[in-house]
Amino acid sequence: MSDGRSLVYLVTGGCGFLGRHLLGVTLEKEKRVCEIRLFDKVVDPRLTEQSTGTENVIQACVELGVQYLVYTSSMEVVGPNVKGDPFIRGNEETPYNIAHAMPYPRSKAEAERIVVRANGTEVSGGKTLHTCSLRPTGIYGEEHQLMKDFYDKSVQAGGRLILGVPKNTEHGRVYAGNVAWMHLLAARGLMEEPQTVGGQAYFCYDDSPYKSYEDFNLQFLSAFGFSQVHVPLAALWFLAVLNDVLRWLLRPVCRWAPLLNRYTLAVACTSFTVSSDKARRHFRYTPLFSWAECRARTQAWVDTFPGLGAKKDS
Template structure:
């Protein structure tokens, strides 16, 4: 492996991106510089390692001039920057511009600036669920699935960007190198202080610190197995290293990223993870599912009627209900076989780290 590699991590101040940066500093091989690119430069203390320079850069992945400068002289780009939206707060045009056109911009910069390795953070949503809510249990990358009717606009953008990334694998750069690309598909990532689950609950108006258990919108029979953020970051590091050392192994491939988090109903998982900060979850539905669908369709109709006069975005949508009530999870056997991936953190370690982060977050923001 070439010594003194330069990495670019887009979205590097975000939830997953910051964990990837920390993982590269702590465990990366032969890295001299990490360029952390984000539209908002969040202040947090990264671990330090002699010989590794972490440089934070304010930048927008849709800006060709900025990304050309960022990619100049780089060896690996890990592209995590993305807009995530599951209820329609962001217009489809904006989602497409950032998630698809932004990815296209970065790929072109890699070809122009002779960057040979590109790791894309895709999503399980790039595969499904589809609008019918067809389930997948313990699936893999070869599991047949009808993705022709995607459930979410977000999923459509991630699928389009992922396809573009994999199609660029093997392209010749301007300087005569070969661009090697791969995509990772995590889903429902948890862990870390200020965990996005809590923020989502607050967006839905839940009084998360009340004495009453929180009721959800997912039927108790629906199962999932989301990965811990540290394991997803570890998979990115291994994917990048594999593209550098053995590009024919991972180039042009997509990988589901999971870990050994128990397969269970989401309310059960959230109940375990949120227990140390006093948030209780009830695995029963807030309302009968048929009634929630009725309300969701009614809200969607009202949103349509009000569109000429007022932008009304319901927090409960039919697509969100279908997403929450579809068993849809995959294994990581292909990532193990081709990337050498095994979860770096056990379930017990992932749980403890999530507890520690949430306790710290509550003490800081709610004391």
């Protein structure tokens, strides 16, 4: 904060998918902003731990007298776990058997602990650092690389969608613009009611429909006329186990990270839906974009994909 009225925001990862949405929402909705600084870098994909980087951010806040920090965590700090235990409309207090089997959720959980623990730390100038953490469910929207990858793989498969997740699986998806909006509201909450918001973690969801990841993506890709090939779940589990074994065997010579493994398949097949009621109570979060707006914006972007015929001709 540069004075009593003007705000300076630093967005780490500001050139990424969520960072671009956060920039747009902040410029549109934060009337007191006088400057937004974007910080980004290319990260070596071999690096899996985030805790050191998070500690560096906290230290920078201490040295520079920064008072407010909102951390982008993930629902995966809670689950789904590889045992397939469902989590239905859960909140931040819902009991769950948390078991981190992969580096991403493990490092996210550790980074979140560091951020929450830093709440109340004294910073330069005798001020106090106030922190909170947001846990989005599966984020989607314009420029979402995973949705683009889903489309590209279908094109590479000759216009076939390879499906295998049980139809009754439900996941909570959240539009990137609404995630950005919650970040802005959480930052305001830290400034206005630090005794309530500080040191807290919040699930982040909107009004997007509960569907499996596959069915959710199909809502946007159906116009391409892909045929659907349903693979038995048992076959997918066999391939996932095989990939894990091959990854272990190849570890001494190279780092191979197949998209399909036991963890990713467990996540895809396990129902995991959350409630954002705590965020509504603590800093008055409601989605900025309705489901109709989220769908229209995402569909407009998907409609720019070249289509199956154009891919074949290229």
